[in-house]
Amino acid sequence: xxxxxxxxxxxxxxxxxxxxxxxxxxxxxxxxxxxxxxxxxxxxxxxxxxxxxxxxxxxxxxxxxxxxxxxxxxxxxxxxxxxxxxxxxxxxxxxxxxxxxxxxxxxxxxxxxxxxxxxxxxxxxxxxxxxxxxxxxxxxxxxxxxxxxxxxxxxxxxxxxxxxxxxxxxxxxxxxxxxxxxxxxxxxxxxxxxxxxxxxxxxxxxxxxxxxxxxxxxxxxxxxxxxxxxxxxxxxxxxxxxxxxxxxxxxxxxxxxxxxxxxxxxxxxxxxxxxxxxxxxxxxxxxxxxxxxxxxxxxxxxxxxxxxxxxxxxxxxxxxxxxxxxxxxxxxxxxxxxxxxxxxxxxxxxxxxxxxxxxxxxxxxxxxxxxxxxxxxxxxxxxxxxxxxxxxxxxxxxxxxxxxxxxxxxxxxxxxxxxxxxxxxxxxxxxxxxxxxxxxxxxxxxxxxxxxxxxxxxxxxxxxxxxxxxxxxxxxxxxxxxxxxxxxxxxxxxxxxxxxxxxxxxxxxxxxxxxxxxxxxxxxxxxxxxxxxxxxxxxxxxxxxxxxxxxxxxxxxxxxxxxxxxxxxxxxxxxxxxxxxxxxxxxxxxxxxxxxxxxxxxxxxxxxxxxxxxxxxxxxxxxxxxxxxxxxxxxxxxxxxx
Numbered sequence: 210x211x212x213x214x215x216x217x218x219x220x221x222x223x224x225x226x227x228x229x230x231x232x233x234x235x236x237x238x239x240x241x242x243x244x245x246x247x248x249x250x251x252x253x254x255x256x257x258x259x260x261x262x263x264x265x266x267x268x269x270x271x272x273x274x275x276x277x278x279x280x281x282x283x284x285x286x287x288x289x290x291x292x293x294x295x296x297x298x299x300x301x302x303x304x305x306x307x308x309x310x311x312x313x314x315x316x317x318x319x320x321x322x323x324x325x326x327x328x329x330x331x332x333x334x335x336x337x338x339x340x341x342x343x344x345x346x347x348x349x350x351x352x353x354x355x356x357x358x359x360x361x362x363x364x365x366x367x368x369x370x371x372x373x374x375x376x377x378x379x380x381x382x383x384x385x386x387x388x389x390x391x392x393x394x395x396x397x398x399x400x401x402x403x404x405x406x407x408x409x410x411x412x413x414x415x416x417x418x419x420x421x422x423x424x425x426x427x428x429x430x431x432x433x434x435x436x437x438x439x440x441x442x443x444x445x446x447x448x449x450x451x452x453x454x455x456x457x458x459x460x461x462x463x464x465x466x467x468x469x470x471x472x473x474x475x476x477x478x479x480x481x482x483x484x485x486x487x488x489x490x491x492x493x494x495x496x497x498x499x500x501x502x503x504x505x506x507x508x509x510x511x512x513x514x515x516x517x518x519x520x521x522x523x524x525x526x527x528x529x530x531x532x533x534x535x536x537x538x539x540x541x542x543x544x545x546x547x548x549x550x551x552x553x554x555x556x557x558x559x560x561x562x563x564x565x566x567x568x569x570x571x572x573x574x575x576x577x578x579x580x581x582x583x584x585x586x587x588x589x590x591x592x593x594x595x596x597x598x599x600x601x602x603x604x605x606x607x608x609x610x611x612x613x614x615x616x617x618x619x620x621x622x623x624x625x626x627x628x629x630x631x632x633x634x635x636x637x638x639x640x641x642x643x644x645x646x647x648x649x650x651x652x653x654x655x656x657x658x659x660x661x662x663x664x665x666x667x668x669x670x671x672x673x674x675x676x677x678x679x680x681x682x683x684x685x686x687x688x689x690x691x692x693x694x695x696x697x698x699x700x701x702x703x704x705x706x707x708x709x710x711x712x713x714x715x716x717x718x719x720x721x722x723x724x725x726x727x728x729x730x731x732x733x734x735x736x737x738x739x740x741x742x743x744x745x746x747x748x749x750x751x752x753x754x755x756x757x758x759x760x761x762x763x764x765x766x767x768x769x770x771x772x773x774x775x776x777x778x779x780x781x782x783x784x785x786x787x788x789x790x791x792x793x794x795x796x797x798x799x800x801x802x803x804x805x806x807x808x809x810x811x812x813x814x815x816x817x818x819x820x821x822x823x824x825x826x827x828x829x830x831x832x833x834x835x836x837x838x839x840x841x842x843x844x845x846x847x848x849x850x851x
Contacts, residue, residue, distance in 0.1 A: 233324050358422075361424045404417075488711050492707070496574045501582065513700070577616055582603075597637055617655065621642065643793060679736060684751040689752065
């Protein structure tokens with residue numbers, strides 16, 4: 210049916226209903242026996258009243274709505290438009306009627322108003338009721354072919370999913386809701402019962418043959434979600450989840466948005482929120498340099514920074530493919546053809562001072578995010594001198610250029626492995642922190658570092674490794690049953706980095722409150738279950754033993770550092786330690802003369818000068834890992850870092 214014909218039909222139906230309401234009002238007023246003079250009055254007023262009502266309905270958009278999806282909002286519009294039209298009609302009625310003889314009794318107008326609301330509103334609602342009935346009838350006819358669905362959460366989000374399921378002609382048969390609020394049990398939401406809570410979910414899934422459970426609790430914290438997922442995974446049903454509260458508020462939730470549960474949904478804390486206004490102030494219309502721009506952190510920095518309208522973004526990376534891919538993505542997703550000069554791809558190595566100096570001389574970056582680094586613990590134990598060249602000397606080169614060319618801010622991307630380091634990688638990042646803290650004391654550039662834990666999904670991290678191992682049928686390798694780590698998502702870590710730049714006064718080491726740590730073996734079990742398998746039954750978990758440089762427990766602060774709060778409730782500042790000024794300045798002079806460690810022994814001496822208690826642990830090739838089930842580390846070179 211075309212739009213014009215649809216509107217014409219609706220207007221015709223409304224005109225008939227208005228006249229029925231007026232005539233019914235007279236019948237009710239006179240108990241079915243209407244005097245002839247009032248019938249004549251009705252015939253005079255009916256065309257005027259009808260015209261006023263139809264114009265009011267047009268003004269309030271009643272003919273531009275899809276009434277098969279009618280809700281409280283649409284019925285409110287009906288009430289408002291009928292009431293205003295009745296007010297106008299009452300004025301017309303009083304004006305036309307003679308002082309002594311009204312065309313209609315005045316009480317009829319009140320009855321007329323009530324009946325019009327009832328008939329017009331009822332006609333609209335009937336479309337919705339008919340559609341819902343048709344949907345349920347179709348599901349009852351096709352019920353044997355559809356999958357039974359249970360919604361966990363009988364709140365706002367649950368009602369939205371319920372409506373979406375009703376509005377979608379898919380193969381889903383909604384059984385009802387489960388909710389942990391005892392006051393909701395045995396009540397109905399949109400006609401579907403709240404059957405029970407998590408304590409009897411196994412029985413519900415079995416009795417109702419539920420194939421899919423949808424978690425509709427976008428405001429719950431990760432710890433609660435993790436507990437609920439663990440309960441649901443004990444059933445035979447597939448577990449899916451609704452996106453976060455932000456998507457719900459923005460109205461972006463549809464059936465297509467419901468997805469499989471991801472590891473980031475199970476983090477034991479709320480996501481980090483940033484001060485967008487403060488970020489805008491120091492990035493907007495500035496030249497921003499991002500080193501390591503093609504890496505996991507660097508590429509996400511590019512994606513987020515570009516949204517704050519910088520004048521230019523310099524994409525620096527030593528790998529040409531990385532630079533090419535991130536530039537292509539940013540051009541495609543974030544900027545138009547007229548703004549292509551915003552991106553400056555640069556293939557350079559931070560270990561090359563002349564190359565770094567040339568970049569600063571050419572583009573004069575005002576804000577620097579230094580994400581270029583070697584990060585894999587195990588590889589840096591095997592190649593320790595490379596960790597010093599890239600993570601320490603490379604940081605010095607970029608920081609030195611920032612000071613020389615008077616940049617405003619320099620933000621170093623650091624790691625929790627820099628705290629009481631037991632690995633070469635962690636020790637090299639701690640020395641890099643010391644360097645920029647020293648440089649901040651004598652520079653107009655604000656030098657700061659941002660320290661956070663493991664990043665979910667970054668290259669070489671544990672989550673992609675576990676996914677690959679599960680896809681290959683196992684085994685999943687875990688270094689130690691007691692090993693725990695703090696986790697955050699890539700977007701969260703980058704938001705912290707950018708926020709730290711906005712908060713920087715100079716010399717700070719910013720630390721994120723990362724919530725509860727996660728046991729790696731529990732993470733492995735959860736990922737196996739999320740993939741539809743049973744740990745130790747379908748997929749084995751193998752304990753390989755802790756390798757050189759790895760710690761069982763990561764720390765965010767050393768005992769000497771302590772912590773100060775900031776205005777951001779999730780970000781803290783480590784109190785600065787005493788720095789060995791002479792050692793740092795001698796090291797900087799050595800780097801200026803291209804002198805740096807060239808061997809394992811020279812690297813050991815270099816790091817111990819800064820961190821006297823640090824030891825490089827050489828791998829014992831003869832030692833086998835102690836575990837529940839063991840494999841040789843030499844056959845498992847894929848497990849790069851946790």
